[in-house]
Every structure is written in C-alpha cells, then in structure tokens.
Amino acid sequence: MSKNKNAALCPCQWQENVLFAECCGRYISGAALAPTAEALMRSRYSAFVQEQAAYLLQTWHPSTRPEHLDFEPTQWLGLTVLSAHDSDDDHAEVSFVARYKINGRAYKLQEHSRFVRENGAWLYVDGDVA
Structure with a gap:
C-alpha cells in the first residue's frame, strides 16, 4: 500500500x-x-489490512469484543463476499472468504458473520468459521 493510504485503492x-x-x-476515519x-x-x-485496531474494537459488539487485538505479520490477498442479507431492520448476516499469507504460507478464512444495529451503527457480533 502506498504511503498515503487514502490515495490507494480500497x-x-x-x-x-x-x-x-x-x-x-470514510467509515474507518x-x-x-x-x-x-x-x-x-x-x-x-x-x-485488518491496515491494522486499525481502534476501529475494529469500536465496531465489535461489547458482548463479544476482545480487550485488545494483536496483529501477526499478515499479507492480505483479497476478499470475496459470498452472501449478505438482513434478517430484520437491526440484524444481518454476511458470509465471506478472506485470503491471506503468513510467513509465505497461504490461508483462507471463510466465515458466516452476524451483525446487529444499535443506535444507528452496525456492529460485528460473532461468526461461524467454516
């Protein structure tokens, strides 16, 4: 990523x-x-790509939020959203695959995530890893 993150592709x-x-x-800022x-x-x-722990913790529901995040040296390779749907006005689910490398070894994270909207803001609650 370039020195000026805002001038880089998302x-x-x-x-x-x-x-x-x-x-x-605009969301992270x-x-x-x-x-x-x-x-x-x-x-x-x-x-996660930019290791923005404050934003990740802020957008994590308090009932499941960890106290802090530790980032491993990770090379993020791409994201594919498999599905996204609202259960109702304040609950939604998103399934995705994120590909990455750690120490040159390739991995993928496939997760079915749950979200809730509180006070107008969407929050990540938890997910099932496939």
Whole structure:
C-alpha cells in the first residue's frame, strides 16, 4: 500500500478502481457510519489490512469484543463476499472468504458473520468459521 493510504485503492475490492478514501476510509476515519452490515464487514476487512485496531474494537459488539487485538505479520490477498442479507431492520448476516499469507504460507478464512444495529451503527457480533 502506498504511503498515503487514502490515495490507494480500497482493500475491500467492493468496486473496481475505487480509492480507499471514497470507500472504507470514510467509515474507518469516522466521517460516516457504514450503512449496511456488508459495508461494515468490508470496512473491517480493510481495517485488518491496515491494522486499525481502534476501529475494529469500536465496531465489535461489547458482548463479544476482545480487550485488545494483536496483529501477526499478515499479507492480505483479497476478499470475496459470498452472501449478505438482513434478517430484520437491526440484524444481518454476511458470509465471506478472506485470503491471506503468513510467513509465505497461504490461508483462507471463510466465515458466516452476524451483525446487529444499535443506535444507528452496525456492529460485528460473532461468526461461524467454516
């Protein structure tokens, strides 16, 4: 990623050739709230890429939020959203695959995640890893 993260393409790859500042950057910076659970999940992926622990903890539901996050040296390779749907106005689920490497070894995380909206803000609750 370039020195100026905002001038780089967004890691979430939601749309082709969209800058970070125009996509997930506005959520991570606090300029806007993610309007959907999928947008929140994508911004959380981007936050993992950039090791933005404060945003990740802020968007994690208090009932399941860890006290802190430790980042391993990770090379994030891509995100694929498999499905996203609202259960009702304040609950949603998103299934995704995130690909990455640690010490040159490739991995994938496939998760079915649950989200809740509280006070207008979507929060990650938990997920089932496939």
